[in-house]
Amino acid sequence: MTDEPAVVVGPPADGAGFVEWVRPHLPAMARLAGRLAVGADRDDIVQDALARAWAKRSLYDASRGTPSAWLLAITADQARKAARRLRPAGEFDEHDRPVSRPDLDARVDVDHALTSLSARQRLAVDCYYFADLSIVDTAAVMGCSEGTVKSTLSDARSRLRALLEVSE
Secondary structure: OOOOOOOOOOOOOOOHHHHHHHHHHHHHHHHHHHOOOOOOOOOHHHHHHHHHHHHOHHOHHHHHHHHHHHHHHHHHHHHHHHHOOOOOEEEEHOOOOOOOHHHHHHHHHHHHHHHOOOHHHHHHHHHHHHOOOOOHHHHHOOOOOOOHHHHHHHHHHHHHHHHHOOOO
């Protein structure tokens, strides 16, 4: 028995091994899909991301990030595609109209404030706060440096403070 650190291995080539490899990351993938494509079926997004990951498994490079970051980057891409496919708000009929629920008012305020952030800021906030990724993994998902993630999160927090009138 050695004290060497475990080597991060890429996705297995067999189906059962791949399932076990992605299983720990599924909750974070679902959370991110739900955050990035509100109104879309997050399970469909995760399935699309898994199919894409399976097809691209030979391209996984452990030196560029963790399995979680790689899978979440694919999930973010699939969520953006799903969000683009959603029908415009003007196409609702009377049965699709949102119902006002007082228990959701606070969430609506936060969600509304989040929509006013830039796409880059929303992705950083979603990865870091809602998918519980580290700065390093968030940077891998966003395809930028750790410093850029920190700066983007700082800008996003400032914007959210102003929008939500939160004092420190």
